[in-house]
Amino acid sequence: MNSLRDQIRDLEKSSSRLEPNTDKRDKYLQQVHQYANSFIEELDHTPTFSAAASEMEDLGPIDQQINLQQLLSIYKKKVATKGINPASGGHLGYIPGGGIYLSAVGDYLADITNEYSGIHYASPGAVNIENQLIDWMKSIFGFPESAIGNLASGGSIANLIALTAARDRHKIKGEKIERSVIYLSPQVHHCINKALRIIGLEDIHISYIDLDDNHRMDPNDLSEKIEEDKTKGLNPFLVIASAGTTDTGAIDPLDNMADLAKKHKLWFHVDGAYGGFFILCDSKKEQFQGIEKADSIVIDPHKSLFLPYGLGAVLVKDKEAVYHSNHYTANYMQDARSAASPVNPADVSPELTKHFRGLRLWLPLKIHGIEPFVACLEEKLLLTQYFREKLGQMGFQLGPEPDLSVSYFWYPAKGDQNQFNRDLLKAIHQDGRVFLSSTMIGDRFVIRMAILAFRTKLETIDLALEMIHDCLSAIKAK
Template sequence: MSSGVKAELWSEDELIQKLDQLKMVSERLDVAPNVREDWTRKAQQRANEYLASLPDRKVLSGNDEAETETEEAVRSVLPIKEEPVNFDAALESFCTSVGDHMLMREGHPGYFAYVPGNSLYPAAIGDFLAAAFNPYALVDYACPAAVQMQHSLIRWVARLFGYPETCAGNLASGGTGANLIAMATARDAKKLKAKDYHRCVVYMSELTHDGIAKVLHTIGMGEAVIRKIPVTERFEMDTEKLEEAIEKDSKEDLIPFVIAATAGTTDVGSVDPVAELADVAERHGVWLHVDACYGGFFVLCDSVKHLFKGVERADSFTCDPHKGLFVPFGTGIVMVRNWKHLLSSNRRALASYLQDRHTCAGQLNPEDLTFEQSTHFRAIGVSDTVVVQDYMYTMSCILACVIATLGFTMESCTRSHHVYHPCLCYSAVRVWLPLQVFGVETFRAALQEKVYLSRYLYHKLKAVPGLVVLEPQLSIVLFRYEDVPAGQHARDVTEFNLRLLGEVCRDGRVFIASTTVLGKIPWVQLRVHKPQALRFSDSVGVLIERTPQDFDDNVVHLSLGSNIEPRKNLRDALALLRKKVLVLKISSPFITSPQLQSNQPDFINMAVRILTDMAPAQLKTFLSAIEKSLLRVRHPSNKNGPRTIDLDISLWGSKVTEYSVLSNGEASNHIVSNGHNRKRELPDPDVLRFAHVAVPLAEISPKMKHPTNGKTLASVAMEMTGREDYANLFPTMELFC
């Protein structure tokens, strides 16, 4: 007993007293059912609001905004203190810091950069359930169904690639974790000793992901020789050069250790000739590993399935469901052809504190096949955005990870030779549940759509004068501008392409990135790997052809109004708008009183900022078609009466111009004023006449200057309403509830 503790403290009465005091604090952890329901409802409401608004938010904050966004985000994060805060305050802190101030929104459909993390909504549900149920998923005696759920997923992946029944596999925290397990297993299977690591050679192409070299350091093989093999004109590893390198190294008393092939390079999307590499590996006794983290699940698509021929002969391969199956970050898979290699590399000795556990004869527990000895069960779902997953984790245990539907029976590993293990992030359910809910055919269609979409963009971009475009294999399209004046140096071409990239991303609606392939002039990359990418594809073609002035002159503000089924008609109008224009921002729906004819219901008025390459007359024709489809009736006797929808062009960048409108409201190609058509001015005079037009416009573009009077729209709204909080002049309503 410590000399600093009074003996009386250990009496039974004192212990009871202390326990009672501590219970008053610790019982906060036992959240009452009604409180759980309240927290869950509020969290779900905020998540739904975020997801509904995501397509209309910026995918990328500009450089001038990033510093301010970062400062505001940091200020919004609550510090950790001794005393608790209420859930509403914590939720608000998360939503205003992370939710409102992300510099890059991975879940945005306009995110065409890198290989993005995707997510489907069932994973958020699964992550939520797993944290609440909290099963221990590494041993079958604790939760056999959780283990079996992973078994079924790994068996399915093995069948996709034609892997033999003797294989083993497990889920990892991503591609890096999966590649680490594969490299460690290869090391142990080859019975390498530390004294020989400096002689071991790993062969990879010039485009192999840097994660392979990284994990070699992690497993203690940082001294190994990295031999980069040249690529062909199709950016595939050159098989002949590879074999020459292996033969040369063997003669120099080096140890050819691993051939690290890639099925879907991160830079180009190219696929190495795996079948040919398998021949080389077999001839020389080298371990063949295939990194298919990005491209692997395209094996579902008949049009590109041939690219993956030979993976079934690899000693190991990895693939990432958080890329190919659109699930959240933290979901990778490693497969090993011979299950015994995975077992011998990871089996643990029985600890004395586990001596009483139940064991099954002939049955290996997942923990026998991983270096992890505790894991969170995340096997059930998939979230609609990465933010939702992080959101669920951050708020509380109630908002985190996964549980599977129970009912599978364990299959003896001695009978099937399939041995699988979950690792740190047990992710089977977040993959399993979407496959159940949507079916494999849905994922096959989604991936095939991305293959076709990349080819569609390839053709669109080839039509742009001066652009050089590489033909895609999977879902990555590379292009660059090379049509520069004679005598210009590569540095000028580089600067021009980076400037082009900056201008495309400047608006914030679309985010693409650059890469330098083989150390040459940078290429601009488009990765059409988001589930919602199809909607944004035409917009990318429009953006790439724009100069800075074009951006300004093609940002258009529309005013919308309805007082007949306004919620339905405004939602439908926005959906129809998105078919041909890029919607940049949407105002709140303001409830306003009718102005020119009082005996009718209140209106709902909104403003929308869009980007388009149409001329004013073309856009007006498009808007009139939307009005007609929503049963808008125009008649002189009912000019100011109730209507299903009003779609007017209020501002066209900084332009002061006019266009002609026919008597039926449609646009004319000729600006003529007679009995059948009339001129419409831009900007629309109503912007300076009516508060129900000015206030929504000022809400979404407060700093924009009115083209004729030079005042900001915020100033116009303040002068018109006589109040600084002009946005509070009108009540608002929920449009998407």
């Protein structure tokens, strides 16, 4: 019988393969680096969309070993060239962003060092970076130093954290749920409805507020509805505005809504997941007035700061409300806890162990500076204007002047207009040079444009116009 030491040594032969030596590390990185470079260099010449087949691609058995070169070839064929290419400037559908290079470098460093960014005791440096980013965001939105925040995986989880805090501040539980009211735009992102279910508020009253012609919530209607609900003996407790709706890019009248919420002692939440960072643009600052009065805000760096997917942020003024659900301790954590510690990300989120997301934002901000991000946002606003002007000249009807960089259009064809525009979008998807998505505005089927990817340039919009022109001619000729 082998000694225990011999058995361990035996296993080491295999387990040590998990630590490649310097030569192997260099080789792996070189291969990935080459792949990444040609991926980026080919972006301008590859389609943005290729309709996914309904059956799943065969990736081979999970336990079949292959080398990295083979794997990259499978990745290219079966992953990176299927569906929407989210890294492409031609992604003008849903909410794009693109994924800036230095974020990937930040992720690489975060993964290699594997910093434990949930708790200050474990990695004071990583927590310091995340808290500095939160402080920076607080200063952008006029939030006080006492506010707290979290770098979550995206806007949905960030909204979930904010709504949980609102629930806990107003003690919405038990019988109170069915008497309580939340005021929403019919254009609110569906992650809000999901979050309400997740946090046990499925049975709450939801009051949808009328919209004006620009798809912004009408504060007069909000005021009337709150008053009415109070006279009915209901318990209004939360108002949710959007700083950039997903469908139409509208910024709700934040200042008026904040004042109404304050007057009635309601929690005021602003979902700025898509549009929040446009506050950095001089041309848009005024429309964000009032956001500083919110109780909580969500903003997504993986949208309007162009990061790769995986970073949404939440800011909340009421620390105790956030701590109510998220601040827990346990015996096995006793060494990690100290009254003197700064805010631990793990106390502001359901997550304990998490990816050190801060680095993917901190690194590019430190290296590029903030100015190119702001220029990129201003550029997107102008590209939106340009796109709309040209579409108008091609005979398209346009949605109202957008507040930000999402808008919509449709072709006023004779006969069944919705069917015509559906066919047009289908042709656009088959073409694939540039990707656009659609939505319904009332009963009208419209084509959406969301100009937010950092790689979207003047040439991209010219290409989109050329593609739309070709598709329109083909549909008309049918």
